[in-house]
Amino acid sequence: MKHLLNLYRIAAGLFFLLAFTACSDDDDNGTTPPVVETNTIVDFVAANDDYSSLEAALEVTGLTSTLDGTENYTVFAPDNDAFADFLADNGFSELSEVPVALLTQVLLNHVQMGEIMAADLSTGYIPSMATRTGSDDNLSMYISTENGVMINGVATVTAANIEVDNGVIHAVDEVIGLPTIVTFALADPTFDTLVAALTREDDFTFVSTLMMTDSPAPFTVFAPTNNAFVDLLAELEMNSLGDIPTDVLASTLSYHVVTEANVRSGDIMDDMEVSTLAGQMFTINTENGAQITDANGRIADIILVDVQANNGVIHVVDTVLLPSME
Structure with missing residues (x-):
């Protein structure tokens, strides 16, 4: 009799454990969303060591949230060497010396609304998201497609049509400064x-x-x-x-x-x-x-x-x- 009573207690404990586990699984399924991998413009930049300067610049200017959202953009992305040349050409020793307002407009001068593939670019002028100092006038960009793609006569597209979740990236070899x-x-x-x-x-x-x-x-x-x-x-x-x-x-x-x-x-x-x-x-x-x-x-x-x-x-x-x- 005592032996039967012990078996009963063991069985009841197993039943309770299984029931608790099942309830826990149901709760998890109801409250924990599945992990969804994203590949936004910001994700691409962060995952590539060649763009660490661009990543830092986006963070300093607060543009990370803009390019990490669901709105589609086209970005001409300068690599680290391009940023090093930009700093040297403008008398800065490091990125932190660039005034944030200036850096913000320089970065926006690499961005267009919507997704523009390389084949859709033609020689002529398009607007960037940068604006003229003290105004709402969007700056123009001169695109030349005579020999590849060149912007404002200074930056050449070295890798085109890098598609991401919220647009497309074209890698460029120079920072596109604010045009005069x-x-x-x-x-x-x-x-x-x-x-x-x-x-x-x-x-x-x-x-x-x-x-x-x-x-x-x-x-x-x-x-x-x-x-x-x-x-x-x-x-x-x-x-x-x-x-x-x-x-x-x-x-x-x-x-x-x-x-x-x-x-x-x-x-x-x-x-x-x-x-x-x-x-x-x-x-x-x-x-x-x-x-x-x-x-x-x-x-x-x-x-x-x-x-x-x-x-x-x-x-x-x-x-x-x-x-x-x-």
């Missing part, structure tokens, strides 16, 4: 002749001026294309840029620049009179599309607007504007 007017003039071959004109004389200061980020910036530049200069030479019955007298060339170039103003297309009104660096004015009309009438009554069409740099904006014109030479 000169950045786009040098990057876009549409302006090769304009650059040649701006630098024709050693004492011309156009380049250094248009790189400035304080007064007389911001600038609004009406930039003539290469074909516009070809037409000008034909109009003046000259063979080359070198035939234009220096004073005429200097006045002409100054006539395309507005200082102390970032005049975007939305700010342009019909019969708008514009004061220029040359000390003369021209008129913009919008009745038949955006057109400029220069001091000589010549008409130029504005064929591309709002190429936004950090120190001003560019509008592209199909005719070289001429000031009065009287």
Whole structure:
């Protein structure tokens, strides 16, 4: 009898243990969610030693949460060597010396909304998520697809179409700094002749001026294309840029620049009179599309607007504007 009683107690204990275990399993299944592996932009950066500087920069600027969410982005990702060059070129010895506000905008200058695969990129301008200092104007990026993919004439895509859960990453070999007017003039071959004109004389200061980020910036530049200069030479019955007298060339170039103003297309009104660096004015009309009438009554069409740099904006014109030479 005593033996049977012990067996009964053992059986009851086993039953209780099994019942408790089953209840515990049910509770776990009801309250503990399954572990889901993610591969966001931030996950990719954190998992690759070559991007430890980018990872640190994202953390310092608070952009980690942005690029770790569900919104899709396209990121041109600079590696550690690119960050080392950026720091050296800008006089910083380490990442912590870069002002957070500046670093934030530099990082955003590598990011676009949505997922853009390399095959969907074409030569031309796209907006980045960076904004011009003190404004909500998104900076432009010049994409060249003539030989691979290059951004702003400085950064080349070395590995494209790295797909992640919330977008796509394109690895680049340089940090894409905040562009100036000169950045786009040098990057876009549409302006090769304009650059040649701006630098024709050693004492011309156009380049250094248009790189400035304080007064007389911001600038609004009406930039003539290469074909516009070809037409000008034909109009003046000259063979080359070198035939234009220096004073005429200097006045002409100054006539395309507005200082102390970032005049975007939305700010342009019909019969708008514009004061220029040359000390003369021209008129913009919008009745038949955006057109400029220069001091000589010549008409130029504005064929591309709002190429936004950090120190001003560019509008592209199909005719070289001429000031009065009287």
